[in-house]
Amino acid sequence: GEDVEQSLFLSVREGDSSVINCTYTDSSSTYLYWYKQEPGAGLQLLTYIFSNMDMKQDQRLTVLLNKKDKHLSLRIADTQTGDSAIYFCAESIRNTGFQKLVFGTGTRLLVSP
Amino acid sequence: ETGVTQSPTHLIKTRGQQVTLRCSSQSGHNTVSWYQQALGQGPQFIFQYYREEENGRGNFPPRFSGLQFPNYSSELNVNALELDDSALYLCASSSNPGLQGKTEAFFGQGTRLTVV
Numbered sequence: 001g002e003d004v005e006q007s008l009f010l011s012v013r014e015g016d017s018s019v020i021n022c023t024y025t026d027s028s029s030t031y032l033y034w035y036k037q038e039p040g041a042g043l044q045l046l047t048y049i050f051s052n053m054d055m056k057q058d059q060r061l062t063v064l065l066n067k068k069d070k071h072l073s074l075r076i077a078d079t080q081t082g083d084s085a086i087y088f089c090a091e092s093i094r095n096t097g098f099q100k101l102v103f104g105t106g107t108r109l110l111v112s113p
Numbered sequence: 114e115t116g117v118t119q120s121p122t123h124l125i126k127t128r129g130q131q132v133t134l135r136c137s138s139q140s141g142h143n144t145v146s147w148y149q150q151a152l153g154q155g156p157q158f159i160f161q162y163y164r165e166e167e168n169g170r171g172n173f174p175p176r177f178s179g180l181q182f183p184n185y186s187s188e189l190n191v192n193a194l195e196l197d198d199s200a201l202y203l204c205a206s207s208s209n210p211g212l213q214g215k216t217e218a219f220f221g222q223g224t225r226l227t228v229v
Contacts, residue, residue, distance in 0.1 A: 043220040098169030103155030
């Protein structure tokens with residue numbers, strides 16, 4: 001099946017760490033992605049992880065992947081007010097001749113000063 | 114800036130009308146995918162164009178159609194608009210259709226379509 005689930009909302013204080021969680025269903029996904037969407041804007045690719053990795057760190061971002069449980073998380077260290085946005089988890093699904101992204105419903109992150 | 118541009122940014126149409134949305138892909142990219150993002154939802158895959166051919170389609174009716182041109186820009190056409198077609202339409206360009214592993218998709222800012 002193709003289903004990606006995320007919690008809807010997360011509120012943190014500036015300087016804290018944020019952890020956004022995601023579960024997916026397709027065990028054949030090769031890559032998993034995190035996108036950021038600011039109000040009125042398109043999607044910005046933040047980071048991705050290959051399915052044979054457990055962890056990937058990229059500056060303030062840490063992605064953890066538990067392939068057995070099909071669970072993905074994004075940790076943002078030292079969260080800033082500019083990080084307030086909607087964060088989407090996406091899995092890549094490979095079909096005959098093409099690959100598509102299946103997105104979760106997004107987690108709205110609110111960072112207060 | 115991703116180098117992917119969409120036009121128009123906003124559009125209001127009446128139920129039953131037809132609409133054409135446009136996307137210019139990033140230089141060097143030959144693949145364009147279209148997504149529909151309803152309010153409060155994640156984007157849903159509509160279809161993908163690779164080298165001017167539709168090579169993949171999501172669960173959308175035939176009144177959603179598209180084109181890709183020799184310069185790899187693309188159009189999304191929607192006929193017989195319904196109120197539920199109101200959404201943000203996102204175009205994503207990539208350097209390949211994703212068969213060789215990781216495909217980084219660069220998204221445009223989207224076209225906000227309102228059907229009244």
